[in-house]
Amino acid sequence: xxxxxxxxxxxxxxxxxxxxxxxxxxxxxxxxxxxxxxxxxxxxxxxxxxxxxxxxxxxxxxxxxxxxxxxxxxxxxxxxxxxxxxxxxxxxxxxxxxxxxxxxxxxxxxxxxxxxxxxxxxxxxxxxxxxxxxxxxxxxxxxxxxxxxxxxxxxxxxxxxxxxxxxxxxxxxxxxxxxxxxxxxxxxxxxxxxxxxxxxxxxxxxxxxxxxxxxxxxxxxxxxxxxxxxxxxxxxxxxxxxxxxxxxxxxxxxxxxxxxxxxxxxxxxxxxxxxxxxxxxxxxxxxxxxxxxxxxxxxxxxxxxxxxxxxxxxxxxxx
Amino acid sequence: xxxxxxxxxxxxxxxxxxxxxxxxxxxxxxxxxxxxxxxxxxxxxxxxxxxxxxxxxxxxxxxxxxxxxxxxxxxxxxxxxxxxxxxxxxxxxxxxxxxxxxxxxxxxxxxxxxxxxxxxxxxxxxxxxxxxxxxxxxxxxxxxxxxxxxxxxxxxxxxxxxxxxxxxxxxxxxxxxxxxxxxxxxxxxxxxxxxxxxxxxxxxxxxxxxxxxxxxxxxxxxxxxxxxxxxxxxxxxxxxxxxxxxxxxxxxxxxxxxxxxxxxxxxxxxxxxxxxxxxxxxxxxxxxx
Numbered sequence: 001x002x003x004x005x006x007x008x009x010x011x012x013x014x015x016x017x018x019x020x021x022x023x024x025x026x027x028x029x030x031x032x033x034x035x036x037x038x039x040x041x042x043x044x045x046x047x048x049x050x051x052x053x054x055x056x057x058x059x060x061x062x063x064x065x066x067x068x069x070x071x072x073x074x075x076x077x078x079x080x081x082x083x084x085x086x087x088x089x090x091x092x093x094x095x096x097x098x099x100x101x102x103x104x105x106x107x108x109x110x111x112x113x114x115x116x117x118x119x120x121x122x123x124x125x126x127x128x129x130x131x132x133x134x135x136x137x138x139x140x141x142x143x144x145x146x147x148x149x150x151x152x153x154x155x156x157x158x159x160x161x162x163x164x165x166x167x168x169x170x171x172x173x174x175x176x177x178x179x180x181x182x183x184x185x186x187x188x189x190x191x192x193x194x195x196x197x198x199x200x201x202x203x204x205x206x207x208x209x210x211x212x213x214x215x216x217x218x219x220x221x222x223x224x225x226x227x228x229x230x231x232x233x234x235x236x237x238x239x240x241x242x243x244x245x246x247x248x249x250x251x252x253x254x255x256x257x258x259x260x261x262x263x264x265x266x267x268x269x270x271x272x273x274x275x276x277x278x279x280x281x282x283x284x285x286x287x288x289x290x291x292x293x294x295x296x297x298x299x300x301x302x303x304x305x306x307x308x309x310x311x312x313x314x315x316x317x318x319x
Numbered sequence: 320x321x322x323x324x325x326x327x328x329x330x331x332x333x334x335x336x337x338x339x340x341x342x343x344x345x346x347x348x349x350x351x352x353x354x355x356x357x358x359x360x361x362x363x364x365x366x367x368x369x370x371x372x373x374x375x376x377x378x379x380x381x382x383x384x385x386x387x388x389x390x391x392x393x394x395x396x397x398x399x400x401x402x403x404x405x406x407x408x409x410x411x412x413x414x415x416x417x418x419x420x421x422x423x424x425x426x427x428x429x430x431x432x433x434x435x436x437x438x439x440x441x442x443x444x445x446x447x448x449x450x451x452x453x454x455x456x457x458x459x460x461x462x463x464x465x466x467x468x469x470x471x472x473x474x475x476x477x478x479x480x481x482x483x484x485x486x487x488x489x490x491x492x493x494x495x496x497x498x499x500x501x502x503x504x505x506x507x508x509x510x511x512x513x514x515x516x517x518x519x520x521x522x523x524x525x526x527x528x529x530x531x532x533x534x535x536x537x538x539x540x541x542x543x544x545x546x547x548x549x550x551x552x553x554x555x556x557x558x559x560x561x562x563x564x565x566x567x568x569x570x571x572x573x574x575x576x577x578x579x580x581x582x583x584x585x586x587x588x589x590x591x592x593x594x595x596x597x598x599x600x601x602x603x604x605x606x607x608x
Contacts, residue, residue, distance in 0.1 A: 101499040105522065
């Protein structure tokens with residue numbers, strides 16, 4: 001078994017709401033392996049984005065963090081701000097959902113790609129600019145030389161997301177976190193950007209953590225998938241296993257909400273809603289909406305061991 | 320899209336500036352006037368045949384003539400020459416203090432807006448305290464306590480207009496720090512100082528420059544006030560304010576001694592205000608056609 005690049009153990013993130021600490025992320029654990037694409041899937045508000053942010057400890061001061069995130073033998077969560085600044089953008093990079101607003105409108109594309117190189121790699125601006133040109137080639141932006149002098153508003157959405165990727169890749173990070181990188185793009189551009197990310201992962205040998213709510217994206221690019229529901233990690237599996245043998249009732253229900261082209265079948269929405277964070281049930285957080293819920297579900301189940309892990313009492317019994 | 324649009328941003332920027340100048344003739348005129356005034360004060364020795372400090376007591380309080388274009392003052396010094404040299408001092412004081420106030424005020428405003436919390440409260444309450452005093456009183460107080468010389472006058476004017484810049488910088492900073500690119504900058508490992516200086520400051524520069532041009536006019540007026548009540552740069556160095564004050568004693572028999580330097584103040588302030596108005600129209604999209 002390969003040694004993981006990053007290990008997340010029992011990560012919990014709480015926010016104070018009306019004088020009470022509410023756990024938005026409820027003790028989740030997973031590994032990031034070298035040169036893989038790990039997709040974290042879940043609906044809005046399930047905690048996937050703040051999980052991604054916490055991998056670089058990028059959360060506001062109001063958040064209370066618990067657990068351990070080990071990267072290169074060090075615990076990210078106990079690092080000082082100065083140490084974190086040395087890792088962010090240089091060894092772990094992140095790209096965001098909105099390419100329209102993630103670039104600084106008053107700085108040129110070239111300046112924005114060159115800046116992390118100057119800061120983290122100590123390059124001169126002229127060297128960094130030359131490297132920026134190579135990076136634009138890497139993310140397949142034509143007329144790289146000319147693009148360097150342009151401002152973000154002169155580029156299309158897809159172009160801007162490519163520029164974001166170039167900035168993220170500038171310092172050759174080991175992990176690239178992509179927070180819904182294609183949500184704001186239309187479908188054809190989405191496919192291009194996903195293919196690009198996958199090619200770059202193979203070429204550069206980096207690991208990608210992709211946050212998404214789109215199971216189509218997951219099927220396209222993931223090696224492994226982690227499914228989150230209401231702050232819990234409910235199932236993690238290699239991508240093929242997840243689609244052929246989904247084990248958690250939530251994953252099963254989720255897959256039934258995706259339209260398919262090959263057979264006629266009825267879309268089944270998941271009944272009910274995610275409970276608000278202040279009113280989370282004590283036991284299994286999915287129990288109120290689960291068709292298979294029974295008495296045991298009043299106590300929260302543990303994540304089962306193994307590569308295909310499930311957090312559900314029903315599965316425990318079956319194994 | 321035409322070919323011109325895909326050109327380098329420099330070229331399109333010059334083009335849009337030209338278009339703007341054509342649309343806003345008044346501001347273009349203001350800019351031209353201000354440029355001429357600055358040039359005239361820089362090249363004063365070449366323009367005027369007289370020395371600003373040369374006293375010629377026999378020719379005192381003369382009206383306009385071929386020799387003395389704008390007449391002479393109490394000591395027979397050439398008013399036109401003294402206005403040119405006085406402009407140097409007035410512009411230097413006005414522009415230096417505006418620049419200092421802009422840099423310091425914006426830094427404080429950005430820090431207050433970006434940090435929030437008690438830092439914000441502390442900085443902005445101090446700014447409010449400074450704003451609570453009428454501008455002239457604050458300036459007067461500083462000069463009266465520290466003494467009237469070039470540095471103290473610049474300091475006094477800087478302190479009086481600094482809070483206004485802090486306020487103008489703080490508001491957009493609060494909006495900007497919630498934007499995703501600031502988050503992205505943090506994800507790239509940029510320090511807070513770097514984010515403020517490299518990523519937020521350029522975004523608010525436009526609004527700040529507009530204000531700077533308007534406040535520069537104000538700073539020049541404050542300098543004239545202070546000089547007029549005797550708290551300006553020590554004589555015999557000419558500044559516009561001291562010249563108006565010198566002529567004030569003879570306002571009935573020789574009004575032109577005060578009127579001409581007063582007119583110079585008017586021209587400088589007017590030109591800067593025209594430029595400022597034009598810049599504001601150019602930047603404010605609501606006023607754009």
